[in-house]
Amino acid sequence: ILLVPLLVSLATPPAVAATAVAFGSVVPVPVTTTATPGVSYAITTSTAVYTDPAAAGIGDRLAALLRRSTGYPIPVAPAPGTGGISLLLSGAPATVGPEGYQLDVTGTSIVIRANQPAGLANGVQTLHQLLPVAADSATVQPGPWPVPGGHIVDYPRFGYRGAMLDVARHFFTVAAVERYIDQLALYKINYLHLHLSDDQGWRIAIGSWPNLATYGGSTAVGGGPGGYYTQADYQQIVAYAAARFVTVVPEIDMPGHTNAALASYPALNCDGVAPPLYTGTDVGFSSLCTSKELTYTFIDQVFGELAALTPGPYLHIGGDEAASTAPADYAAFVNRVQQIVAAHGKTVTGWHDIVNATPLPSTVAQYWGTTTRDSAVATAAQRGTRLIMSPASRTYIDMKYNSRTTLGQNWAGYIDVKTAYDWDPGAYLKGVTAASVLGVEAPLWTETIVTGADIDYMAFPRLPAVAELGWSPQATHNWTAFKQRLGAQGPRWHVMGVNYYHSTQISWP
Numbered sequence: 001i002l003l004v005p006l007l008v009s010l011a012t013p014p015a016v017a018a019t020a021v022a023f024g025s026v027v028p029v030p031v032t033t034t035a036t037p038g039v040s041y042a043i044t045t046s047t048a049v050y051t052d053p054a055a056a057g058i059g060d061r062l063a064a065l066l067r068r069s070t071g072y073p074i075p076v077a078p079a080p081g082t083g084g085i086s087l088l089l090s091g092a093p094a095t096v097g098p099e100g101y102q103l104d105v106t107g108t109s110i111v112i113r114a115n116q117p118a119g120l121a122n123g124v125q126t127l128h129q130l131l132p133v134a135a136d137s138a139t140v141q142p143g144p145w146p147v148p149g150g151h152i153v154d155y156p157r158f159g160y161r162g163a164m165l166d167v168a169r170h171f172f173t174v175a176a177v178e179r180y181i182d183q184l185a186l187y188k189i190n191y192l193h194l195h196l197s198d199d200q201g202w203r204i205a206i207g208s209w210p211n212l213a214t215y216g217g218s219t220a221v222g223g224g225p226g227g228y229y230t231q232a233d234y235q236q237i238v239a240y241a242a243a244r245f246v247t248v249v250p251e252i253d254m255p256g257h258t259n260a261a262l263a264s265y266p267a268l269n270c271d272g273v274a275p276p277l278y279t280g281t282d283v284g285f286s287s288l289c290t291s292k293e294l295t296y297t298f299i300d301q302v303f304g305e306l307a308a309l310t311p312g313p314y315l316h317i318g319g320d321e322a323a324s325t326a327p328a329d330y331a332a333f334v335n336r337v338q339q340i341v342a343a344h345g346k347t348v349t350g351w352h353d354i355v356n357a358t359p360l361p362s363t364v365a366q367y368w369g370t371t372t373r374d375s376a377v378a379t380a381a382q383r384g385t386r387l388i389m390s391p392a393s394r395t396y397i398d399m400k401y402n403s404r405t406t407l408g409q410n411w412a413g414y415i416d417v418k419t420a421y422d423w424d425p426g427a428y429l430k431g432v433t434a435a436s437v438l439g440v441e442a443p444l445w446t447e448t449i450v451t452g453a454d455i456d457y458m459a460f461p462r463l464p465a466v467a468e469l470g471w472s473p474q475a476t477h478n479w480t481a482f483k484q485r486l487g488a489q490g491p492r493w494h495v496m497g498v499n500y501y502h503s504t505q506i507s508w509p
């Protein structure tokens with residue numbers, strides 16, 4: 001009598017049981033979800049993926065995901081097909097725009113419709129979250145593979161949903177960045193901002209200024225070996241991201257945060273003397289020499305090479321914490337750098353300090369302050385400057401969760417999940433309306449972050465919280481509902497090997 005249940009429980013794989021997910025248990029929460037109770041689609045050995053030709057790459061990646069855990073052949077064929085999973089660039093409501101989609105799961109098929117490939121990619125990410133958690137296993141699992149039935153119509157609130165990774169304070173390999181890109185894409189984050197230079201390291205090879213990478217990239221916070229991306233490495237990251245509908249925004253921080261560059265080339269210094277490399281964590285002590293013509297030749301050549309390698313629209317010029325640059329010099333410098341970036345056909349983004357210059361109409365300022373009042377930023381917004389919202393006390397995922405967190409900093413406070421989630425990017429800053437807000441971004445500074453497991457720990461579960469603020473309509477904002485959907489992601493992260501923080505604010509299943 002006792003043996004039978006014991007055998008049954010032994011035969012059930014522990015953490016990866018292939019049970020159906022609740023329909024609508026998706027992060028970010030879709031605009032509208034309608035479950036069809038009692039109906040589900042079963043992925044079987046005869047399931048195929050049918051795609052419009054322009055979406056073949058999206059179909060291939062979905063099929064690869066399904067093959068890995070199901071062991072089924074999952075062929076990819078041109079649409080139309082009968083049954084199976086269809087990715088179609090027709091029949092989507094116009095209201096879902098370029099990034100939205102419609103998803104229908106019935107007993108006989110799964111159909112995702114969108115107006116653009118980006119929309120299909122987002123629909124596939126929703127489908128991914130509706131797959132049993134076991135689908136994220138790297139090895140073949142027994143199944144079954146039910147997808148809950150229902151109808152979703154979904155599109156983003158903001159066009160810019162970003163994450164920043166500081167690869168300057170500590171260097172992260174191409175593989176680590178690609179892993180992060182996969183994690184971003186799962187939560188419909190569509191911009192990856194790479195902080196490629198700072199006092200402690202220069203992380204991108206520049207052909208016309210080779211010492212930047214080879215010498216300026218040779219250390220890191222704490223004195224480690226550092227590292228840098230070759231231009232081929234950078235292009236690989238850009239292409240990997242693009243295939244997942246993530247656009248890379250490269251940042252070269254200036255005029256401050258430039259010790260690595262100043263150490264690499266004596267001529268960039270006003271006194272012609274290169275400082276030593278720096279491995280500490282102070283900020284505000286370095287400045288490019290704003291009065292030297294060579295400085296602008298340098299910037300033109302660096303941004304020229306970067307623009308040629310970067311298909312996305314934005315180049316980020318940093319501009320933060322320029323405490324060693326006189327205010328008038330700072331304003332003139334930023335104004336001139338904006339022109340250089342524009343001459344290379346790109347749009348400037350910069351930390352919000354740049355509103356102290358005269359932003360071009362196209363320039364985007366990234367708000368990183370700790371208060372909800374900033375009159376200079378509000379005035380700039382009223383004059384047309386668009387904002388990316390990264391308030392440090394909400395979105396800085398390098399902040400500790402609480403006083404017991406060993407990684408991270410606390411200058412902007414402690415940020416547990418509710419603090420990261422419970423604010424409105426469209427109404428956060430006094431005097432700034434949602435119309436000025438391009439979107440949100442969660443920056444991860446890495447003074448204390450060294451490994452991929454460290455990135456996981458700080459990003460999860462806060463990154464999905466910020467992702468939901470960027471995607472989901474304000475009308476759906478609800479902490480109680482959010483924390484339930486977020487908790488349901490825990491078993492998936494476990495299967496994926498994500499080292500997430502088990503916040504006590506969430507009841508993890």
Ligand code: TNX
Nearest residue numbers: 283320321351368398409445
């Ligand atoms: C401030 S926020 C910085 C970074 C640091 C970060 C640490 C901003 C634009 N600059 O240089 O890494 O604090 O949290």
